[in-house]
Amino acid sequence: MPQKRSTRVPMRSQDPEIRGGNFLEVNLGYSEEEALEEASRCLMCRGPQCVKGCPVGIDIPGFIRLIKEGRINDAARLIKKKNSLPAVCGRVCPQEEQCEALCVVAKKGDPVGIGNLERFAADYEAAHPDGTAVEMAPENGHGIAVIGSGPAGLTVASDLARKGYRVTVFEGLHKAGGVLAYGIPEFRLPKAIVERELEYLASLGVEIRCNILVGASITIPELFDEGYRAVFVGTGAGLPRFLGIPGENLNGVYSANEYLTRSNLMRAYDFPEADTPISHGARVAVFGGGNVAMDSARTALRLGGKEVMLFYRRSREEMPARKEEVHHADQEGINWQFLTAPVEFIGDEKGRLKALRSQRMELGEPDESGRRRPVPIQGGEFVTEIDTAIVAIGNDSNPILTRSMPELDTNRWGNIVVEEATGRTNCRGIFAGGDIVTGAATVILAAGAGRTAANAMHEYVQWITWGEPL
Numbered sequence: 001m002p003q004k005r006s007t008r009v010p011m012r013s014q015d016p017e018i019r020g021g022n023f024l025e026v027n028l029g030y031s032e033e034e035a036l037e038e039a040s041r042c043l044m045c046r047g048p049q050c051v052k053g054c055p056v057g058i059d060i061p062g063f064i065r066l067i068k069e070g071r072i073n074d075a076a077r078l079i080k081k082k083n084s085l086p087a088v089c090g091r092v093c094p095q096e097e098q099c100e101a102l103c104v105v106a107k108k109g110d111p112v113g114i115g116n117l118e119r120f121a122a123d124y125e126a127a128h129p130d131g132t133a134v135e136m137a138p139e140n141g142h143g144i145a146v147i148g149s150g151p152a153g154l155t156v157a158s159d160l161a162r163k164g165y166r167v168t169v170f171e172g173l174h175k176a177g178g179v180l181a182y183g184i185p186e187f188r189l190p191k192a193i194v195e196r197e198l199e200y201l202a203s204l205g206v207e208i209r210c211n212i213l214v215g216a217s218i219t220i221p222e223l224f225d226e227g228y229r230a231v232f233v234g235t236g237a238g239l240p241r242f243l244g245i246p247g248e249n250l251n252g253v254y255s256a257n258e259y260l261t262r263s264n265l266m267r268a269y270d271f272p273e274a275d276t277p278i279s280h281g282a283r284v285a286v287f288g289g290g291n292v293a294m295d296s297a298r299t300a301l302r303l304g305g306k307e308v309m310l311f312y313r314r315s316r317e318e319m320p321a322r323k324e325e326v327h328h329a330d331q332e333g334i335n336w337q338f339l340t341a342p343v344e345f346i347g348d349e350k351g352r353l354k355a356l357r358s359q360r361m362e363l364g365e366p367d368e369s370g371r372r373r374p375v376p377i378q379g380g381e382f383v384t385e386i387d388t389a390i391v392a393i394g395n396d397s398n399p400i401l402t403r404s405m406p407e408l409d410t411n412r413w414g415n416i417v418v419e420e421a422t423g424r425t426n427c428r429g430i431f432a433g434g435d436i437v438t439g440a441a442t443v444i445l446a447a448g449a450g451r452t453a454a455n456a457m458h459e460y461v462q463w464i465t466w467g468e469p470l
Contacts, residue, residue: 004040004041005037005041005109006108006109006110007109007110008038008041008110008111008112008113008116009030009034009035009037009038009113009116011027011028011029011030011034011113011116012027012028012029013026013027013028013328014026014028016328016331016332016333019187019332020301020302020332020333021302022187022302023185023186023187023269023302024186024187025186025187025188025189025190026187026188026328027091029116029119029120029123030116030117030119030120032072032124035067035072035116035117035120035121035124036067036068036070038112038113038116038117039064039065039067039068039112039117040068041105041112042061042064042065042068042105042112043104043105044061044064044065045061045104048060048061049102049103049104050099050100050102050103050112050114051099052102053098053099053100053101053102054082054098054099054444055098055444055445055447055448056082056083056444056447056448056451057082058079058082058083058099058118059078059081059082060099060114062078063075063076063078063079063117063118063121064112064114064117066078067117067120067121072120072121072124072125072128073124073125073128073129073130073132075121076121076122076124076125077125077132079118079121079122080134082451083118083155083444083447084154084155084158084159084197084200084201084447085151085154085155085197085443085447086118086119086121086122087119087122087123087126087193087196087197088151088180088189088193088194088197088443089115089118089443089444089447090115090116090117090118090119090120090121090122091115091119091188091189091193092184092188092189092442092443093115093442093443093444094322094442095114095115096111096322096323096324098444099114099115100112100113100114100115126196134162134203134204135162136161136162136164136204137162137163137164138164139164139166140163140164140165141166142164142165142166142229142461142465143165143166143167143168143226143227143228143229144156144157144160144165144166144167144168144228144229144230144231144232144457144461145168145170145220145223145228145230145231145232146167146168146169146170146231146232146234147169147170147214147220147231147232147233147234147235147401148169148170148171148172148178148233148234148235148236148434148436149169149171149176149177149178149198149208150177150178150179150180150234150236150434150435150446151178151179151180151434151443151444151446151447151450152232152234152236152433152434152435152446152447152449152450152453153169153178153232153234153434153450154169154178154197154198154201154447154450155446155447155450155451155454156232156234156433156450156451156453156454156457157169157201157204157206158200158201158204158206159450159451159454159455160454160457160458161201161204161205161206162204163454163458165458165461166205167205167206167207168206168207168208168209168228169201169206169207169208169209170209170212170214170218171208171209171210171211171212172210172211172212172213172214172217172235172400173210173211173265174210174211175210175265176198176208176210177191177194177198178234178236179236179435179443180194180197180443181194181264181265182257182260182261182264182265183257183260183261183264183292183295184260184264184295185260185263185264185295185298185299186264187298187302188295188325191264213400214235214401214404215400215401215402215403215404215405216400216404219404219405220233220401220404220405220430221405224429229429229461229464229465230429230430230431230457230460230461231429231430231431232423232430232431232432232433232450232453232454232457233401233416233425233430233431233432233433233436234432234433234434234436234446234450235397235398235400235401235436236397236398236434236435236436237395237396237397237398237435237436237439237440238257238395238397238398239395239396239397239398239399239414240255240256240257240258240391240395240396241391241393241394241395241396242255242391242393243287243342243391243393245342245343245344245345246344246345247344247345247346247347247353248345248391250345250347250351250352250353251347251350251351251352251353252279252281252352252353252387252388252389253345253353253389253391254279254388254389254390254391255390255391255392256286256288256292256293256295256296256390256391256392257395259278259296259299259300259390260292260295260296260299262276262277262278263278263299263303268303269299269302269303278303279387279388280303280304280305281300281303281304281305281386281387281388282304282305282306282307282387283305283306283307283309283384283385283386283387283388284297284300284305284307284308284309284386284387284388284389284390285309285310285311285342285356285384285386285388285389285390286300286308286309286310286311286389286390286392287310287311287312287342287389287390287391287392287393288310288312288391288392288393288394289310289312289314289318289319289320289321290319290320290321290392290394291320291321291322291325292392292394293310293312293321293392293393294310294321294322294325294326294328294329295325295392296390296392297310297329297334297390298328298329298332298334300388300390301332301333301334305388307335308333308334308335309334309335309336309337309384309386310329310334310335310336310337311337311340311341311342311358312336312337312338312339312340313339313340313341313361313374314338314339314361314363314371314372314374315338315339315363316336316338318371318372337358339360339361339362339363339374340358340359340360340361341358341359341361341374341376342356342357342358342359343357343358343359343381344356344357345357345389346383352387353386353387353388353389354385354386354387355383355384355385355386356383356384356386356389357381357382357383358381358382358383358384359376359377359380359381360376360377360380360381360382361374361375361376361377361380362374362375362377363375394440395435395439395440396413396414396439397410397413397414397415397416397435397436397439398436399414402414402416405427407426407427408425408426408427408430409425409426413439415436415437415438415439416432416436416437417437418431418432418433418437421452421456422452422453422456423437423449423452423453423456423457424456424460429460429464431453431456431457431460432453433446433449433450433452433453434446434449434450437449
């Protein structure tokens, strides 16, 4: 028997010198031969630890076994029993911190490329449909309202549609997908993939109604008046945080939300063919150390930035962004400015951004997060010429719906308070999950919260219908 390789099969990608000038997907996926080779590395553990690291509990050895057997569409269907968004999660979820972190194979080499194989199975099924129908329960006549079409809302919609419910998703923007549509760039998550997942929902009978902002266009009590038996709130974390330094109101200073929404959802990179303009800065400063900061910096590069600098007040080791995204940014020539904090944006006489005053930092004692706190270095201020700034230091919960319903319990950050095991809020018939509950997190964690809530909502509707105990 040939010895299994200790390193994973690498995924092909665009050449860094080429991809910096386009918005095409960076990673190119596995061929069938590559996927079979990577799947062969799995040990098929009897007590698979990897499943414990998956927020939605995918049968990971099961779907990998099906790939090894050449039953790739069956593998995709097995994944979808737990995860309605495999093509998305295979691309953007931090498997290295979840399922792959617990892979036994990693004791003697690289963990199995679970995310790469998940993506492969989903893409293969889309390219080779075999007409197999999705298992659906009979229609039960009950309506469910889902507010927000991000990963949590889409998961709830899919799960409850398959249980026989009439599901309507309400989306405030003109296109569905939530953060998948407006927040993640085309080169990391092509919008055609998001559209494909939405078409899958439509095939289950889910109705998606865009341009309806619940909390403004309509209220939750009005949804109940329309006959919906239960409501799920998945409105996400869409309120940007700012630096709180002088000059943040200058022209040329963007929140990452606005910058990425203009580019991703409104196709500003294709202006004037698309209607939405965006600043094509030559010298761009991005602030933050997470995936949104990476997305912003790499987008700015593709929009023509001659020098794109990423300012982070801690060191490279403390950055929360995925290692793969940092690696890609490295390859593309992002200029790192570690241990540097912004102090002031400087404008010209017309109110246009022209420079940044920054402060060099060093790491001191750990703070409440467990990371060493950045401390200013005396005499460490300096000025950098820039014409565009993008603030990507995090988001708070979307407040529109919660302000319209003050009786809904929220915490001091504006997140909706729920019962963790069910997603129940303090208001009868209202459930919530995803970033509106946890704050900004990952796609798969939001999907896991959606799955938890969907099961609880099903039990709730059965209880109010038949009087069965919960």
